Amino acid sequence: MTDAYWETKTLDKMTESEWEGICDGCAKCCLHKFIDDENVEEQTFTDHLAPDENIHYTNIVCSLLNTKTCQCTKYSERTKLVPECVKLTKDNLKDIFFMPPSCSYRRLYEGRGLPSWHPLLNKGKKTKMHQQGMSVRGKTVFDCDVDIDKFEDYIAVWPLEDLD
Ligand code: SF4
Numbered sequence: 001m002t003d004a005y006w007e008t009k010t011l012d013k014m015t016e017s018e019w020e021g022i023c024d025g026c027a028k029c030c031l032h033k034f035i036d037d038e039n040v041e042e043q044t045f046t047d048h049l050a051p052d053e054n055i056h057y058t059n060i061v062c063s064l065l066n067t068k069t070c071q072c073t074k075y076s077e078r079t080k081l082v083p084e085c086v087k088l089t090k091d092n093l094k095d096i097f098f099m100p101p102s103c104s105y106r107r108l109y110e111g112r113g114l115p116s117w118h119p120l121l122n123k124g125k126k127t128k129m130h131q132q133g134m135s136v137r138g139k140t141v142f143d144c145d146v147d148i149d150k151f152e153d154y155i156a157v158w159p160l161e162d163l164d
């Protein structure tokens with residue numbers, strides 16, 4: 001994978017390893033997100049966003065994340081252990097709006113290319129991404145340590161930031 005395949009292939013044409021290589025490893029997708037809906041009394045999971053609804057990101061992160069490396073500690077079992085853990089695939093690209101603006105899949109999907117801090121443009125290293133504050137490192141609290149009903153106290157705007 002030495003050529004800049006992400007510049008010549010669309011996401012749906014990528015091989016499995018090319019697809020996996022696009023993930024920058026920021027772990028912003030492991031943050032809890034909430035959608036305000038005044039008509040809903042109890043919190044529930046959803047995969048639908050109405051036109052007048054906004055997603056609020058928080059700094060609450062899944063407790064299975066290693067917050068230093070920003071890697072899942074149970075990657076192969078994650079969907080079993082955390083049912084709401086959604087893996088982005090070619091088949092659910094329509095759900096990409098759940099991903100943060102800096103998500104490399106979303107960037108390619110929206111025609112914005114990979115950012116300069118992406119590991120693929122930095123010899124496979126995540127150093128620049130962490131240095132530029134584009135990962136979750138150093139910014140989170142674990143979901144097992146907070147009262148998730150008080151999510152409003154943890155709403156954060158930094159997950160929405162992007163940097164070319
Ligand atoms: S937000 Fe996107 S690019 Fe970042 S870790 Fe999640 S899937 Fe990968």
Ligand code: SF4
Pocket residue numbers: 029030031062063064065066071072073074075078079082085086
């Ligand atoms: S199970 Fe792993 S990949 Fe899924 S949200 Fe938790 S840390 Fe992230």
